Amino acid sequence: MSATTPQWVQGRFWMVASLVIVCLVAAFSLARVYNATRPVIEQQRIEATNRALAEVLPRATRFEEQVPDTLWYGFDGADEQVGSVIKVSPRGYAGPIEALAGIGQDGRITGIYITSLKETPGLGLKATEPRFRDRFLNRTPEELRLVQDGGSIDAISAATITSRAIADGIREGIESLRHRLPIGAGKSDPPDELDFSDPARPDQP
Amino acid sequence: MKLKYFTSGIVKENPLLILMIGLCPALATTVSARDGFGMGIAASFVLIASNLVVSLIRRYVPNSIRIPIFIIIISTFVTIIDYVLQAYQPALYSVLGVFVPLIVVNCLILGRAEAFAYHHGVWDSFLDGAGKAVGFTLVLGLMGIIRELFAAGTVFGVAVTPAGYREQPMLFMVFAPGAFLLIGILKSIVNRLTAGKARS
Numbered sequence: 001m002s003a004t005t006p007q008w009v010q011g012r013f014w015m016v017a018s019l020v021i022v023c024l025v026a027a028f029s030l031a032r033v034y035n036a037t038r039p040v041i042e043q044q045r046i047e048a049t050n051r052a053l054a055e056v057l058p059r060a061t062r063f064e065e066q067v068p069d070t071l072w073y074g075f076d077g078a079d080e081q082v083g084s085v086i087k088v089s090p091r092g093y094a095g096p097i098e099a100l101a102g103i104g105q106d107g108r109i110t111g112i113y114i115t116s117l118k119e120t121p122g123l124g125l126k127a128t129e130p131r132f133r134d135r136f137l138n139r140t141p142e143e144l145r146l147v148q149d150g151g152s153i154d155a156i157s158a159a160t161i162t163s164r165a166i167a168d169g170i171r172e173g174i175e176s177l178r179h180r181l182p183i184g185a186g187k188s189d190p191p192d193e194l195d196f197s198d199p200a201r202p203d204q205p
Numbered sequence: 206m207k208l209k210y211f212t213s214g215i216v217k218e219n220p221l222l223i224l225m226i227g228l229c230p231a232l233a234t235t236v237s238a239r240d241g242f243g244m245g246i247a248a249s250f251v252l253i254a255s256n257l258v259v260s261l262i263r264r265y266v267p268n269s270i271r272i273p274i275f276i277i278i279i280s281t282f283v284t285i286i287d288y289v290l291q292a293y294q295p296a297l298y299s300v301l302g303v304f305v306p307l308i309v310v311n312c313l314i315l316g317r318a319e320a321f322a323y324h325h326g327v328w329d330s331f332l333d334g335a336g337k338a339v340g341f342t343l344v345l346g347l348m349g350i351i352r353e354l355f356a357a358g359t360v361f362g363v364a365v366t367p368a369g370y371r372e373q374p375m376l377f378m379v380f381a382p383g384a385f386l387l388i389g390i391l392k393s394i395v396n397r398l399t400a401g402k403a404r405s
Contacts, residue, residue, distance in 0.1 A: 015267045015269065019270060019274065019277075022277050026281040029285070033285045033289070037289060037291065044291070044295045123376065
């Protein structure tokens with residue numbers, strides 16, 4: 001190999017120049033890739049948020065961001081507000097958990113969705129499954145505690161910390177944003193109450 | 206054309222089970238079949254690309270600063286794959302997360318740049334990179350399949366065991382001790398199979 005390598009390659013000048021050239025080429029190619037992928041990444045984030053919003057407040061067809069990345073109001077086809085969505089990030093077992101919770105105009109949970117968590121696969125990671133998320137449906141904020149904490153949410157077995165973080169996180173999130181949530185503002189329409197009069201508890205044995 | 210550079214990476218010089226390099230991602234990211242294969246493919250792209258570039262410019266790389274130059278090349282490709290995964294495979298990216306930037310310090314990739322691509326032509330370096338990449342990905346995928354099977358009762362998210370098993374699976378396979386146990390078992394099987402050949 002050394003036979004084909006020019007002498008100047010091992011010199012002091014080229015030592016600096018070669019590193020500069022490599023860094024410049026790397027920087028230019030990274031800038032190109034960054035510019036090409038950035039709009040796609042942004043789009044993915046927006047779509048992921050929209051999917052999650054629609055999941056936790058199914059009756060809403062349009063969302064309005066009230067507090068950036070924290071509070072949304074949801075409106076139905078007739079532009080009537082049907083509920084709100086809050087984002088909370090409590091501390092889980094292995095890192096922060098990010099969750100969205102939909103709250104109807106009557107103050108009951110219309111759905112929760114876990115947008116990011118780093119919990120143990122097979123244990124805490126089960127929090128993303130509908131089996132766990134459905135336990136929150138139609139609960140009032142006051143009920144959002146684990147059964148062993150005096151609430152009505154059944155914890156995932158062997159993942160109490162994760163379950164508690166989500167239940168407490170959503171309850172505390174609702175409490176801290178209560179003044180911005182139009183709950184019990186008097187304008188609850190009768191069909192809503194009929195919908196919620198049947199407490200679905202699919203996980204009770 | 207030296208096809209042996211390609212084939213040796215899969216069995217005879219398998220990075221994980223024979224050379225024993227690149228073990229950190231093999232233990233950390235193989236909690237499921239999809240994660241294992243995903244990590245393998247991401248690292249493969251970086252390995253092949255860095256081998257190609259290093260062999261292309263090797264005559265103009267001063268001996269004394271070759272390692273910094275290799276690291277810049279490798280981290281450039283890692284950042285590229287990081288952006289591409291974020292843009293086009295967000296679900297996989299959210300799982301691999303912190304492990305993607307860590308491909309930079311995967312000793313397999315710097316090891317092949319230093320030990321092979323710096324001394325060989327472009328075509329040979331490509332074959333070497335591709336062979337090691339396939340060997341690496343296959344073992345990562347195999348570990349992911351086995352760990353997911355025992356710890357969740359599924360493979361690629363598809364249930365393959367009775368529902369009773371999935372209620373109470375061997376959860377510990379998904380934790381670090383399970384990964385160490387599995388790589389130990391795989392290594393001992395390989396040692397058993399290659400023991401006769403090594404002595405003769």
